[in-house]
Amino acid sequence: MARASALAENNALAGIFAAAQPTPSTTNTWVSLHTADPGTTGASEYAGVTRIQYSVGSPSAGSITNTATATFTTSGVSAVSHIGTWDALTTGNYRIGAPLASSVTAVTITFAVGSQTFTAT
Numbered sequence: 001m002a003r004a005s006a007l008a009e010n011n012a013l014a015g016i017f018a019a020a021q022p023t024p025s026t027t028n029t030w031v032s033l034h035t036a037d038p039g040t041t042g043a044s045e046y047a048g049v050t051r052i053q054y055s056v057g058s059p060s061a062g063s064i065t066n067t068a069t070a071t072f073t074t075s076g077v078s079a080v081s082h083i084g085t086w087d088a089l090t091t092g093n094y095r096i097g098a099p100l101a102s103s104v105t106a107v108t109i110t111f112a113v114g115s116q117t118f119t120a121t
Contacts, residue, residue, distance in 0.1 A: 005040050008095040012120070024064060029054040030089055031116070033072055033109065034082035034097060042084050042094030049074050051089055066116040076107035083116065 004012070015022045030051035036044035055068040074080070084097035096118060 003038070003040055003098070004096045005042070005094045007093050011095075024056050024058065028087055029056070029095070030086045030092070031066075031070055031111075032084040032086060033074065033080045034084055035078045036081060037099070038082050038084045038094065038097035040094075042086065042097065044082070045084065046074060046078060046080060051086060053089075054085060062121070063117050063119040065114050065118075066111065067113060069110060069113055070116070071108060071110040073108055074106070076105065079103040079105045080109060083111075 031054040032038075032042070032051045033046040033049050034042075034044045035046055038044055049072055052070045052072060054066060054070065056064045057067045058064075080100065081103045082097050082099050085095040086092045087095065098116075098118060
């Protein structure tokens with residue numbers, strides 16, 4: 001289950017009441033790896049792992065999916081259990097996170113096109 005920050009919830013509400021459907025940004029979203037549930041604040045971000053700029057398609061049927069491969073390099077020591085999204089490469093504002101289907105411990109972690117989907121329910 002995806003967990004949204006207050007900022008993400010406010011942006012969703014603004015989009016609902018916008019005069020026109022907002023267009024997803026392809027340049028200002030970064031994805032991060034987390035070693036535990038990031039909650040609504042982006043906690044437990046994998047230390048030393050660089051966020052990757054994240055591309056998504058247009059929302060359809062209440063979901064949005066990644067349109068580019070995302071490959072991370074980690075220490076390979078800690079298990080990754082969640083991903084998160086941010087509006088900046090470093091610091092910035094946490095938006096939303098979600099658990100992986102299963103935890104992964106590896107030096108290289110790759111998410112294929114279409115493998116990361118966020119769904120509004």
